[in-house]
Amino acid sequence: MAQQLPGYMAIDEHYILGKDRSIRFDIFIRQEMNGRPKPVLLIGKDTQISSVQTILAAKKGQLGTLFIKKEADRDFQQFMEDSLNLLIADPTVPVAKKSQIVYDCAKNVLQDVFDDPRSGGNLQRTQQVTNNMVDLVLSNNQSILSLLNLGTHDYYTFSHCVNVAVFGLGLWIMIHEGNNAELGDFALGCILHDVGKTLTPEQILKKPSRLDEEEFAEIKKHPLQGYALMKDYLPPIALDVIMHHHERYNGQGYPHGLSGDDLSPHAKIASIADVYDALTTNRPYGAARLPFEAILTMKKEMTGHFEQDKFLEFIRFLGGNSS
Ligand SMILES: [Fe+2]
Numbered sequence: 001m002a003q004q005l006p007g008y009m010a011i012d013e014h015y016i017l018g019k020d021r022s023i024r025f026d027i028f029i030r031q032e033m034n035g036r037p038k039p040v041l042l043i044g045k046d047t048q049i050s051s052v053q054t055i056l057a058a059k060k061g062q063l064g065t066l067f068i069k070k071e072a073d074r075d076f077q078q079f080m081e082d083s084l085n086l087l088i089a090d091p092t093v094p095v096a097k098k099s100q101i102v103y104d105c106a107k108n109v110l111q112d113v114f115d116d117p118r119s120g121g122n123l124q125r126t127q128q129v130t131n132n133m134v135d136l137v138l139s140n141n142q143s144i145l146s147l148l149n150l151g152t153h154d155y156y157t158f159s160h161c162v163n164v165a166v167f168g169l170g171l172w173i174m175i176h177e178g179n180n181a182e183l184g185d186f187a188l189g190c191i192l193h194d195v196g197k198t199l200t201p202e203q204i205l206k207k208p209s210r211l212d213e214e215e216f217a218e219i220k221k222h223p224l225q226g227y228a229l230m231k232d233y234l235p236p237i238a239l240d241v242i243m244h245h246h247e248r249y250n251g252q253g254y255p256h257g258l259s260g261d262d263l264s265p266h267a268k269i270a271s272i273a274d275v276y277d278a279l280t281t282n283r284p285y286g287a288a289r290l291p292f293e294a295i296l297t298m299k300k301e302m303t304g305h306f307e308q309d310k311f312l313e314f315i316r317f318l319g320g321n322s323s
């Protein structure tokens, strides 16, 4: 169990990667003084990473949890995101650890995007972390399983978005094995698929009971709103996923009522990933279903929503990745 220290947050030494960089935050350890936990400065900010690594290696096993001050959170977040390439390429870091870190970074970035979707900096970070996720998934096929296991069952728009990207990537790779050229753009669309909900009134998003017709009409605007928000910044595949993830194979979806092969393979896959994650997550008006219950619901109550072949592949994908 990780130690705690009020006003400080625990960090993972796996993040301290690289050579020609310095850390931008102080690192503390926790010591007991007169029966009370106290922070003790271990390594000051602006120390070269190679020196940090030397200190940590020399004291391995004696330090306990490493901490930073809570207010250094932003600096640490940016530092972590800049380390992801190195982390994914590092053969000494276990896949489960890499997956955890990539997932956490993606969730944090998404949280910032949902706070401020027009920020170019946030979008650039989203693109970067999405590419990191694609690199991880392509470099190791165990990572999909690790990433799937990280999904929480509690609903937050941003963790839902990361989960949809994970399910979407997994299914895409299964169906289109080897055709990975557009994977980054597709994953970007998945991760931002609900970005239009930043314009949906919060009382509707958080309403604990079923939505009335008017409220539902409001929520149904989010694909077009997301498209409008992002149209100048994202590649066409990503925009297509944002605009069309609520279309249905039988033409009864929205916003355009597209059907069959008028829908792109990207939109078809994203819609399966989206519905499945929504069903297996606790939401204000419904408890999470177990995976097999969700599949049953999709099969029996949502006939015609999904392209059959892709839906069957998705069941196969889940079966192959269940632990
Ligand atoms: Fe949506």
Ligand SMILES: [Fe+2]
Binding pocket: 160, 164, 193, 194, 274
């Ligand atoms: Fe969604």
